[in-house]
Amino acid sequence: MRWVSYTRMMSYKINAENPPDAIHIQNERIQEYMKANGWTVEKKYCDRKNSPDATEAFNQMVQDGVNRRFDGIVFDTVFRFGRSFGFFTEVIQQTFYPANIHFAIVEDDFCSLDKSREEVEAFFEKKHSDFIGENSKGFLQQTFDDGRYGTSQARYGYIYSEDRKELLVDEEAAETVRHIFQLYAEGLPFSKIARELDELGIERPDLHRAKLAGRDVDMSEEKKWSPSVIKFILRWSVYTGEGICKMGGKDIKMTAPAIVSRELYDEVQKRLANTLSQRREGCRKKSFLLTKKIRDKDTGKFLVCRSSPYAVGERVYMARTYGDLTMKEGKRNYIPQDDVLAEIKRFLHHEKAMAAYVLKKLGTDEKETFEKASLEDNYLQAQEVFARLQNLCSERMERHLTYDAGQMGEEAYQIAEQEYKAACQDCEDRFQSIMQEAGEIRKGFSRSNKWVKLFLDIKIPEELESQHLSKWIEMVEIVEFERIEITPRMHEWKQMLPEEWINAELEEE
Numbered sequence: 001m002r003w004v005s006y007t008r009m010m011s012y013k014i015n016a017e018n019p020p021d022a023i024h025i026q027n028e029r030i031q032e033y034m035k036a037n038g039w040t041v042e043k044k045y046c047d048r049k050n051s052p053d054a055t056e057a058f059n060q061m062v063q064d065g066v067n068r069r070f071d072g073i074v075f076d077t078v079f080r081f082g083r084s085f086g087f088f089t090e091v092i093q094q095t096f097y098p099a100n101i102h103f104a105i106v107e108d109d110f111c112s113l114d115k116s117r118e119e120v121e122a123f124f125e126k127k128h129s130d131f132i133g134e135n136s137k138g139f140l141q142q143t144f145d146d147g148r149y150g151t152s153q154a155r156y157g158y159i160y161s162e163d164r165k166e167l168l169v170d171e172e173a174a175e176t177v178r179h180i181f182q183l184y185a186e187g188l189p190f191s192k193i194a195r196e197l198d199e200l201g202i203e204r205p206d207l208h209r210a211k212l213a214g215r216d217v218d219m220s221e222e223k224k225w226s227p228s229v230i231k232f233i234l235r236w237s238v239y240t241g242e243g244i245c246k247m248g249g250k251d252i253k254m255t256a257p258a259i260v261s262r263e264l265y266d267e268v269q270k271r272l273a274n275t276l277s278q279r280r281e282g283c284r285k286k287s288f289l290l291t292k293k294i295r296d297k298d299t300g301k302f303l304v305c306r307s308s309p310y311a312v313g314e315r316v317y318m319a320r321t322y323g324d325l326t327m328k329e330g331k332r333n334y335i336p337q338d339d340v341l342a343e344i345k346r347f348l349h350h351e352k353a354m355a356a357y358v359l360k361k362l363g364t365d366e367k368e369t370f371e372k373a374s375l376e377d378n379y380l381q382a383q384e385v386f387a388r389l390q391n392l393c394s395e396r397m398e399r400h401l402t403y404d405a406g407q408m409g410e411e412a413y414q415i416a417e418q419e420y421k422a423a424c425q426d427c428e429d430r431f432q433s434i435m436q437e438a439g440e441i442r443k444g445f446s447r448s449n450k451w452v453k454l455f456l457d458i459k460i461p462e463e464l465e466s467q468h469l470s471k472w473i474e475m476v477e478i479v480e481f482e483r484i485e486i487t488p489r490m491h492e493w494k495q496m497l498p499e500e501w502i503n504a505e506l507e508e509e
Helices: 022-036 058-067 086-100 117-145 169-187 188-198 207-211 227-235 260-279 337-363 365-404 409-446 450-456 466-472
Strands: 005-008 042-049 074-075 104-107 157-159 165-171 242-247 250-255 294-298 303-307 317-318 334-336 473-479 483-487
Touching: 005 022, 005 058, 005 117, 022 042, 022 074, 022 409, 042 058, 058 086, 058 409, 086 104, 086 117, 086 409, 169 188, 169 207, 169 227, 169 260, 242 303, 294 303, 317 337, 334 337, 337 466, 337 473, 337 483, 365 409, 450 466, 450 483, 466 473
Parallel strands: 005 042, 005 074, 074 104, 294 473
Antiparallel strands: 157 165, 242 250, 303 317, 317 334, 473 483
């Protein structure tokens, strides 16, 4: 097996040390690791420049890998594989590994060569999670240690001081904040406050911040204030001059110049609490269980939840255009909410049982047969790309010989070279796309299948709430207000599986 190594001077890990002998340290660790496994490195790629943008050797390594000039690559840590974590996912996870080029990471003592695809996929997921958590934590901690505010502390009404250690009043926005507090204290609901700000021509907070930062703003669509933004502003205690803000998972006490008085803020919070309490009463909670998730299949229009005039306490789903619940030509124009929720619960139990059934199938020889059949088209496409590359190389060689013999002019030769490079790039892009698609198919036939992971261990409650439906249901479609068709979340991952599996008769819970 042909192994190569990659090292670089600069790490992209926040607060990482980059000693002068960083390359030497990596090479020593790689050599010890390879020796312990009985392997040798045939070629070394190294970006020695003391610059975070150094990628010359990295680019050559990628090119050689695409051209199949090695079978495996070893490196010390993902934090020194390219100039960002995206290089690791794009090259190793999405390009090399799907093409059967293996990898080994010394820091993690992990080599894909002796691992199953499920184990490798799990490793990729863990590294991604670890990277986000560690880098976010490091950045926030460094910001906090320096006494500076993070990226989300200067909310609407404030701007940062030059050293980011203080919040200063943005008077233009602060005037709007005071106006919002006053209108709400006078009894106006969120929606009417938003409408008044639009009528006054006051720009939304996101547009205002973009203007202050000098960023271009897309004004092709009308951008209006929303009630949720109004509510968000009314809840922030720092407008009184001091309050608590979350930073790095910690409660941080913040102080700033006051924009509204403590008396006005307390009055607003009291009204907010009363409003929220009233909204929780009665059956309003059930009215929004399937907002934008239930529609009439024939028209594609979303349905709304209304009280039924035929049964006290019963709610139904109907089209907005219907003024009442009537029977037209013997057919109703509504469907009881209880019928819909009962069918959803039955469906969820079925999906859970099906996910468990599929998981067992993934451990059988039958899985290998189906996976191979699903990948056949990708393999054929990859072979076509390689054949095209070989033809391009042969044509280039013949052209070069013709040029050397003086039978082709300089200008025509250079034009042909540019066309050759563009064609090669097109082939490489196509190959990467094919390999990425193949990787998704393999993932679909593994424990990492997102539909299997979602439904395998779900706990279906006695009473469904909106958070359950948002997590598990993509769409509910009503056919002639009689039949209910449900599409689960991650259904595209379910569709990767053989029909023989997903249509199997099961003993449901």
